[in-house]
Amino acid sequence: MKHLLQLIFIPLLLGAAAGAGAAGEPIVLNDDCPPGFELTAGHCELRSLYQMYPSLQDAGVGGLKTGLPQWRDGFTPQQTDLGRYLFFDPVLSRDGTVSCATCHAPDKGFSDGLGRSVGINGSVLPRSAPTLWNVAFLNSFFWDGRATSLEGQMLGPLFDKHEMGSDPQLLLETLNGLPAYRQLFAQAYPEDFVAADAQIRLDQVYAAIAAFQVTLISLNSRYDQYAHGYADALTEPEIEGLNIFRSFVARCAECHTPPLFTNQQIAVLGTPEPVGMPFDPGAEVPLNEPTQRGGFKVPTLRNIELTAPYMHSGRFATLREAVAFYTGGRGHAVPEGEELKIHWHIWEPNLTDEELDRLVDFLKTLTDESFKPEPPRQLPSGLGLVHFEVADAGDINNGEEDHE
Ligand code: HEC
Ligand code: HEC
Known part of the structure; x- marks a missing residue:
């Protein structure tokens, strides 16, 4: 089966100081919490009317005024914003062509419109990309539930040779080699960057991407x-x-x-x-x-x-x-x-x-996308946002309507 999907990679040349703003200004991370979160002692806490309602056990299945299960919050605004840059940046992939947003695109419900997702070098994956809306509330991840945390889940796409194709060492070398990222990680994790030669660590990368993902709240439909x-x-x-x-x-x-x-x-x-x-x-x-x-x-x-x-x-x-x-x-x-x-x-x-x-x-x-985040205007790596096109949307269902 020929797949008609094409990845079009458009490097945006921002001049010598990669990662600086278009005007050469360094990026300053947001110090406000995303909508739906309240800044409490420096951390972003979720606020939703559903927090007023009794839990599922007390309310019973199918009730409309039922509370939320456990959720993740408590990241700082800077960590969340750093996560947004990382989520959209194809520099995290081995060849700089695939970002998380390639398969989880905000304009496609944080999925990709495909029956089966397409990763690095056009690799077609066995399954379709789930939405990321409300992942803050989930306790297992992937269609088969094989990961138990957001941090554990993302090792899959980052290091799978069919998805983003990186490896831990390459990822760290890449990020530490970009002054713009070192500067952003220092804003997000100031206590870890006191020493002038402090290096970006993997746990910081994972935490920041998780921080961004848990802000994708859709509860206002x-x-x-x-x-x-x-x-x-x-x-x-x-x-x-x-x-x-x-x-x-x-x-x-x-x-x-x-x-x-x-x-x-x-x-x-x-x-x-x-x-x-x-x-x-x-x-x-x-x-x-x-x-x-x-x-x-x-x-x-x-x-x-x-x-x-x-x-x-x-x-x-x-x-x-x-x-x-x-x-x-x-x-x-x-x-x-x-x-x-x-x-x-x-x-x-x-x-x-x-x-x-x-x-x-x-x-x-x-349907509720009122808290949909904006993609970054420019990426710290200096790369462009990844664009992709489906040449023939009819192809995604393999063209068959067989209900056997
Ligand atoms: C026994 C539990 C169960 C019941 C009952 C159930 N579903 Fe599902 N639903 C699932 C599971 C599991 C999947 C994913 C299945 C798969 O991918 O093969 C799913 C998938 C879906 C999807 C596709 C979601 C996506 O993101 O692709 C829709 C839409 C849906 N269900 C609607 C319904 C409706 C409407 C009903 C009632 C008529 C219903 N479901 C009853 C468990 C259930
Ligand atoms: C090449 C496409 C692709 C890329 C790139 C990708 N994903 Fe996914 N993502 C998928 C697919 C496909 C699944 C489901 C796989 C499965 O269930 O086996 C998935 C599942 C997930 C899930 C689980 C959601 C749930 O409801 O269980 C999360 C969270 C997620 N991805 C986040 C990310 C993050 C963060 C990145 C970047 C580090 C990323 N993804 C990169 C395709 C992709």
């Missing part, structure tokens, strides 16, 4: 206004969709539990792979547990409208197709010869076309 008590925030058809979503028949909320729209568990659904792709064993591998074969982490449905195509494999091009999967019958897409232990909430709800339409109407009320 029209659905949220409704949940907080503004009855007019949703239309009649959308409320109908919400009620189907929470119903005992559709059971969506059992796994996609508000307010995050994920219960963070692994579930075996039996979603199909793209035509021609081998079966993905999912969580069976990291858990070493045959009953979890074909199991994937329940993804958030926040900003789901923005992150087509859907599922771990990007198998479904539209939200309507993804939702219709659930009414196709238990195990209907499991390949011959696979015996999967499909989750007991996956049954045959026999939803009508209208009900599927209402579910889609409802899912679109979960």
Whole structure:
């Protein structure tokens, strides 16, 4: 299969003093917290109406006024802003062509619009890029849940030869070789940069990128206004969709539990792979547990409208197709010869076309990008932001509409 995706790398020449501002000014890190966070004793703390509500245990599944699970916050404004530069900077990759934002682009719901992501040298990855919205609340990462922290997760993309292709030594040499980065790390970690010859450390790199990621909060959608008590925030058809979503028949909320729209568990659904792709064993591998074969982490449905195509494999091009999967019958897409232990909430709800339409109407009320961060205007490395184009968006689903 020929992939028509092209990476176009545009180096921006900023003159001899790489990393200095366009006018030669050094970059000064932001000393304000991002929106949704309050500066408290020098650290940014999350503020959300959901913090007023009882926990899931007390409120019960499917309740609208349900509190948030544990979250990460408490980084300084400077660490968060440094993380933003690192997140967008392709200098972190072996050949300077791939940044985190290549596959987690703010304008694509922090995903990439592809069924399967594309890394360094055009390598096509086995799975699709999940959104990064609300990762602050997650306790496991990757589709198969194999990482347990943001810091542990990012070792994957940074050092995988198909993603960014770097290695710890190269990454440190690169960053320490750039005076602009040494200067920024000194702003973000002043206590570590007292000595004139202090060097950037890996744990600082990971912490800063994590600090940036935890600021990607999306909890101000029209659905949220409704949940907080503004009855007019949703239309009649959308409320109908919400009620189907929470119903005992559709059971969506059992796994996609508000307010995050994920219960963070692994579930075996039996979603199909793209035509021609081998079966993905999912969580069976990291858990070493045959009953979890074909199991994937329940993804958030926040900003789901923005992150087509859907599922771990990007198998479904539209939200309507993804939702219709659930009414196709238990195990209907499991390949011959696979015996999967499909989750007991996956049954045959026999939803009508209208009900599927209402579910889609409802899912679109979960869109909220009000706290979307700005990409940096210029990068400390002097490289340009990475741009990429999908020449033929139809290619992402491998062109097939097979619902076997
Ligand atoms: C080449 C594309 C690519 C690049 C570059 C990339 N990612 Fe990802 N990212 C993915 C894919 C694909 C997955 C899912 C992989 C899997 O589940 O096996 C993923 C998963 C994640 C997750 C887990 C989200 C969840 O809900 O479980 C986080 C967090 C993440 N990436 C952050 C980053 C950061 C930070 C960087 C830069 C250091 C980065 N990614 C670079 C493609 C990429
Ligand atoms: C048993 C738990 C469970 C139930 C019940 C459930 N889901 Fe899911 N959902 C999942 C898992 C797990 C995935 C990821 C599966 C994969 O990638 O193969 C998923 C994926 C999705 C996706 C695609 C998300 C993405 O980022 O690609 C949508 C949309 C979705 N579900 C909507 C629904 C709707 C609507 C319902 C009710 C009709 C529902 N789900 C019921 C567990 C569940």
